[in-house]
Amino acid sequence: MGSPGEHPDRVEQLRNLMERLSAPELTLVEAKALRPCLSDLLDSGLPSRDASKATGRSSMAPRPEC
Secondary structure, eight states: OOOTTHHHHHHHHHHHHHHHHHOTTOOHHHHHHHHHHHHHHHHTTSSOOHHHHHHTSOSSSOOTTO
16 A cells, blocks of 8 residues: 555545635536545555556546645
8 A cells, every 4th residue: 555654644634625626616617527536545545556557547646736
């Protein structure tokens, strides 16, 4: 999965992302931009990296705009 300190960081990133997605002023454009961030964060905890190979991007780190 990664280093022991990686799990709490990913949990915090997921919490922050959920807060942003739950904001009442969230627009559809912003929500669409955040969707890949959620996928990247969720995939980073999985042992298989097949999805990242298929898309050509690393699932280890969230995108900069996340």
